[in-house]
Amino acid sequence: MAEIGSFALLLALALSLYSFLAGIVALVFQKRNSQPSSQPGVQTAGRTGFAPASEGSSLAALLRQGSERIGETARRAGIVTFGAVLLASVILVICAFRDDFSIAYILHHSNRDLPGPYKFAVLWSGQEGSLLFWSLLLAAYGFVLRLRYKTDARLFAYASVVLAGVQIFFLSLLNFAAHPFAIVQGTIPADGNGLNPLLQYPEMVIHPPMLYLGYVGFTVPFAFALGALIMKYPGEKWIHITRRWTMVTWAFLTCGVFLGAHWAYSVLGWGGYWGWDPVENASLMPWLTGTAFLHSVMMQEKRGMLKMWNMWLVFATFWLAILGTFLTRSGIISSVHAFAQSSIGDWFAWFLAITLIVFIFFFVKNKSSLRSEHKLESLVSRESSFLFNNLLFVLLCFTVLWGTWFPKISELVQGNKVTVGAPFYNRVAIPVALLLLILTAVGPLLAWRKTSLESLKRNFMWPTIGAVVVAIFLMITPQSWGSTFGLKPWQDISYFYSLMAIALSVLVTLTVASEFYRGGRVISKHTGQSMFASMVQLTHRNTRRYGGYIVHFGVVVVIIGFAGAAFNQDKEQEMANGDKMTIGNYTLICRSYTDDDGPNFASQWAMLDVYKGGKQIDTMSPVRRFYKASQQTSTMPDIRSGLNEDLYLVFEGLNQDNGHPIIKAHLNALVMWIWMGVWIMLIGTVLALVPNAPAPVRVAATARIGQPNPAPAVTGD
């Protein structure tokens, strides 16, 4: 099996090389043979985007046909690459299920008693497997792209070559530096070392694929952008194509980042969901620049502005995704998430340098094709808000990048490392994020070109009053109502930030709601439909705009969840049978503690009755496991989630002297809002991808007797 897998990887590399080189040859010949007047981007007869010369010598025609065929073989080689990488991946998974410990990767990341789903997840659980998985996803994206080439054959041919170039890098890594089918030398052990216990959680089966779909997916917008830059693509069609790919990729990355947060919350047992670890930061950076691009791309579509800036944003997003992988795998920055140190960091460093040089070369060479007529009429306009929005997103990204690299910079400058943890980000990133939240509220209310202060005042007054009322309400209500009530912002800076975050979230929510209301009211007036039906119709008519508003609403729900962190409480206590612990409004009584033994792990757990207001509401069982194959321990917190707060119990271990369990209880405020907000964001994104419903057309009909108010007709298309 390992031989077949190795062969499949070699074949995939050869096919990618062919796809890359033949693709370049075809494009170069095409450029030479194309007529000066031929318009790139215009669909032509050639399958690979070759513009046929109306007349020409037989030699030129022959060359054209030849290069067209070469281009087509390059496209097909790219498609078959997917098959070869898929074969290698399937073989690795089969080897995991067959407990083939002759393969070093399976030996180090699996064991006989590992449950089936985790054996499947072995594919992305270690260095070599995850690189294979990355390559598989890249090949899958390339497969879809190459099948959809008819959208714009020539642009897709360029993008296909860029994708093949990136694929060559990953397949070279797999074949020469991190081979997933490397064979164990000497005696083959009877059992494997097992999977890292922290990874043995159901979300492990879904979190990495989502994250990788996001990381890898940003290669596609980059491929289109670089292709458009190289061919000096006129018009904005490439940006339409790229935007949809970016939205899909962005949704995957959003899902991946928050699944990671949920996984950390549910498994790591420290009661939090985000530790500002370099690897977590690495996933956040491309998300921030990708989000900036999704906003600024509207400037290019609507006004033909920011062409150069958008090109750089697409590149930065791709580059930061690769940089994140470099951080994880090079060992250059210490992280709890990092894979084992290896020499592949050098490969990534070279790849980052080469992509940067290639991009800068083509940017400098062809930037004249990106000139746009920037003309603004007013500071108070949608255009200005997008500029500030982009500034803040990029600044947040820079802050995260700066914080991630600062320990290394400090070591170089002053000879000693420093830690850059949560307190730093709380001080620096939160104020910027609050500014961004203000823009999220204001931006949608601004019109393109110019907004009069009068209309801004009209649209903004009620949402502002609503936000102020909520802020005052939160300050004057008694604390007995819950952890987020009775907020005194002057007591602690974290309370101030939380109050600001909640008030601004209310502001955004009200502006979003007012947008739906105003649009719905107009439709309702014209059609006589109910307000709800009118809002649904409104959304369907402009899914991108209103889907975007729903994403904004999801973001504020997430922000409210983050704001809850200021009110978290925790308590640690040794608990023998019958012992009592009180935290917040909850009382915990230890009913029992015991242990258990299974094939994969042994476990210790406690049973705790939970009382609230003198009434038993639940029995919770936090667990601590000892995994036999890896000889490592892991906690499985028990979490009772509610809208207001989560009761989060961790079995920390046994007191060595008396054998009593030590329980740590956390009361985490508003955490559920984060997970709800993510769902809303994803729903909004899916909605934004749905094609618009046709706009209604009013038919000017002569009024008939008895029909004074003819209803507007709606076109079928």
Add this chain to the structure above:
Amino acid sequence: MPNRLNLRSKLGTRASRTVQAAVLSAAVFIFLGAGDPATRFNEIGHQMMCICGCNQILLECNHVGCPASDGMRNELMAAVSRGDSDSLVEQGFVQKYGPTVLAAPTTKGFDRAAYVIPFAALFFGFGLIVLIIRAWKDRPAPALADGLRPVRGAELEQFRDQARKETDL
């Protein structure tokens, strides 16, 4: 985290709440850093890292039998009980465990750059955008075809209002 329950407001009227808020605000600024030992332990403990390699905040390290965090917490509690100032406690920890024990860079020496650079970038970026907007605003309008004149001022507003009415959703 301050014990908010102990600070709960007991005053009933809005006016007295305002007075209370003012007094509390003043108190916070006057007695900054002079909290009770438990609050100080909690605050300083969240500004430090456990050095066992878990990369967690000292008071969030959840390893039973962790070779570092128990001892560090005891040292911190002892220092706070002695009444050592925050900076003295931090200095003691840095001397013993190295600068990586602090969860964030200090505001002294080169460490200050960690905080200055992002905010400098923010102000620089804001200034740059304002300049860009001004430059774009002052650009002459693109030339129109013969016989057409650019629409400006009240006439432009009139057209805008008309367009809004006709395209309003």
